[in-house]
Amino acid sequence: MLEFLPEVLSSLTQPLNMLLLCAGVLVGIIVGALPGLTATMALALLLPFTFTMESDTSLITMGGLYIGGIYGGCISAILINTPGTPSAIATTFDGYPMTKKGQASKALAAAAISSGIGGIIGGLALLFLTPILADWALNFGPPEYFWVAILGLTMIATLSSGSMLKGLIGGCIGLLLGTVGISPVGGESRYTFGFSQLQSGLELIVILIAFFCIPEVISMIENKVKSQKSVKKEKGIVKTLFFYIIKKPFFLIRSSVIGIITGIIPGAGGNVASLLSYDAAVRFSKDKKSFGKGNVDGVVAAETSNNAEVGGSLVPLLSLGIPGAPPAAIILGALMMQGITPGPDLMSQQPGLVYTFLIAFVAANVVMIIFGLMGSGYIGKVLSIQVSYLAPSIVFLTIIGSYAIRNNFLDVALLIGFGLLAYVMKNAGFNPAPIVLGLILGPIAERGLAQSMLLGEASGNVFALFFSRPISVVLIVLCVLSILLPLLSNLFGAKNEDSQEKLGA
Amino acid sequence: MQKVNYNTISSVILIIVAGIAIWETRGLSEMSYVFPRTIEIILLILSIAYCLKSFIRPTTNSLFEGIDKRKVLVMSLAMIGYVILISLLGFLIASIIFLGSLTWYLQRDNHEKSSKTKIVHVSISAVGVSVFFFVLFRYVFLVPLPSGLLLG
Known part of the structure; x- marks a missing residue:
């Protein structure tokens, strides 16, 4: 890694890159703070701004936006009891009670410090785990890629909220959408319905914006902005809180590890990370009863974990080309726009770029702490922006983003069409995450399947190629477990409930 | 049944x-x-x-339960209309019409402002946002924006 240090430093010390890193974090915090505007949406909306940038500048800006967006969610969670992003859900449990007790400034400072620490630990994990996983992934052949794709889908289908059956159906729909265009191995045109623009397939970013932004915008017009409590500044609170937090290393590491592991697993996002970490904080606390009533440890646990998850979600993206969370999927789209294909080869082909991004990622967390401590009270003021202005402006920005990718008007029509479909599907219980991951993993899985079949036919045993290689066997076992474990836990959960009901009767 | x-x-x-x-x-x-x-x-x-x-295991709730269907329908139709308008009038004019009309519609429950104030605010925001981003993307970032059949 040290041999790339001069390249990393020359890129990071460029004034434009430093400026855009700070701007990315700040804009991310503002967008993340607005209820209904998730970190995914922040990245999707601001993607067209990065089209004309150099690849390192674009990645640095996107990293800053992602970090700022996840942190920003805590501001509205603390001030108005509404998580700005889903990952801030657990922050409301103790953050808002603290605001009601007049401790909003303490809660915001605790959130900023713990988010920064969690983010830096997540960033270090990203820095050290990515090369290891990428090295391991270099041993993958077509069958392993096929099984990795299937594992990603089964995990997201079972881990994302709602019914598992609907999650699996969503994954299949995504895989099917991924087959539109020219077949990667056969070379024939599929499902283009006479539109020559569809020969190159559905544009990933258009579908990402359609599934993650349009339903949120439509839902947003239902929201009523709650009144915001005023933030009174307390002197010396930052220093006191900083020492209070860093004197709990085990607590911080536990919350961060939960976040990193949750991030690496596709499908389990920041909301799962913060809830698991909050739950662990309550379980291991000596003063369980104070949680939910304004205990600062609740805020620290949730925020450390959801920001550590950001680094975790980028590990499979950079090493395998599989995003660990929806915002990482947008970063995948941004990388592909720049002509960069994430995966194990990225580390060997463009190590300077990867390390620049990884170091910038850690630096962005430091910038986030500074902005968070200095301005979260002021940023909270943006919560009063009226939805009547915000919702149409977001649609306007999504149109710019979808058209600018390949100057194709069909993409604009597809954005609105798929966006409306996504809204109806979301209301019917189909989570957008499995559909989008299906679209991303579809081509990986298809290439893996077709190439494995050709290799198998050449060696005379297709079955052995798919089911007997050691890494494939491990992946198959994980696929089966990821489907069976939730089914079994549901079954036993239902039985336990039945027996408890009978006992109660 | x-x-x-x-x-x-x-x-x-x-x-x-x-x-x-x-x-x-x-x-x-x-x-x-x-x-x-x-x-x-x-x-x-x-x-x-x-x-x-x-x-x-039939569900008892309906698809859009607890949702203001009229607002959602207007928003959806406005987005479809926006796409059609872009194809006819080009991005800038279509955006001014879309932003202005939808913001105006979404403000109908806001009784704090008079109709005249609302029109002024809505017009300024629609023209301001559309022109600002149009100029920013077309002339600063050099990102092309869709043109219409009738107007460029």
Whole structure:
């Protein structure tokens, strides 16, 4: 890694890159703070701004936006009891009670410090785990890629909220959408319905914006902005809180590890990370009863974990080309726009770029702490922006983003069409995450399947190629477990409930 | 008679989609159809399971329960109209019309402002936002924006 240090430093010390890193974090915090505007949406909306940038500048800006967006969610969670992003859900449990007790400034400072620490630990994990996983992934052949794709889908289908059956159906729909265009191995045109623009397939970013932004915008017009409590500044609170937090290393590491592991697993996002970490904080606390009533440890646990998850979600993206969370999927789209294909080869082909991004990622967390401590009270003021202005402006920005990718008007029509479909599907219980991951993993899985079949036919045993290689066997076992474990836990959960009901009767 | 719930309707639509998708793979070579057909068969099986589940455990709630359907319908139609307007009038004019009309509609419940104030605020924001981003993308970032059939 040290041999790339001069390249990393020359890129990071460029004034434009430093400026855009700070701007990315700040804009991310503002967008993340607005209820209904998730970190995914922040990245999707601001993607067209990065089209004309150099690849390192674009990645640095996107990293800053992602970090700022996840942190920003805590501001509205603390001030108005509404998580700005889903990952801030657990922050409301103790953050808002603290605001009601007049401790909003303490809660915001605790959130900023713990988010920064969690983010830096997540960033270090990203820095050290990515090369290891990428090295391991270099041993993958077509069958392993096929099984990795299937594992990603089964995990997201079972881990994302709602019914598992609907999650699996969503994954299949995504895989099917991924087959539109020219077949990667056969070379024939599929499902283009006479539109020559569809020969190159559905544009990933258009579908990402359609599934993650349009339903949120439509839902947003239902929201009523709650009144915001005023933030009174307390002197010396930052220093006191900083020492209070860093004197709990085990607590911080536990919350961060939960976040990193949750991030690496596709499908389990920041909301799962913060809830698991909050739950662990309550379980291991000596003063369980104070949680939910304004205990600062609740805020620290949730925020450390959801920001550590950001680094975790980028590990499979950079090493395998599989995003660990929806915002990482947008970063995948941004990388592909720049002509960069994430995966194990990225580390060997463009190590300077990867390390620049990884170091910038850690630096962005430091910038986030500074902005968070200095301005979260002021940023909270943006919560009063009226939805009547915000919702149409977001649609306007999504149109710019979808058209600018390949100057194709069909993409604009597809954005609105798929966006409306996504809204109806979301209301019917189909989570957008499995559909989008299906679209991303579809081509990986298809290439893996077709190439494995050709290799198998050449060696005379297709079955052995798919089911007997050691890494494939491990992946198959994980696929089966990821489907069976939730089914079994549901079954036993239902039985336990039945027996408890009978006992109660 | 039992009311048909949205899960049953969704599952039937999915079964039809899977059926059409399988039909569309006919005539393709093995390497082109093997993956989509495998996925479509899995989708068909899952959709049938979903259909059966919708009969065994029917949901009692409706699809858009607790949602202001009128607002959602207006928003959806406005977005479709926006796309049509862009294709006819180009991005800038279509955006001014879309932003102005939708913001105006969404402000109808706001009784704190007079109608005149609302018109002024809505017009300034619609023209301001549209022109600012149009200039920013077209002339600063050099990102092309859609032009219309009637106006550029």
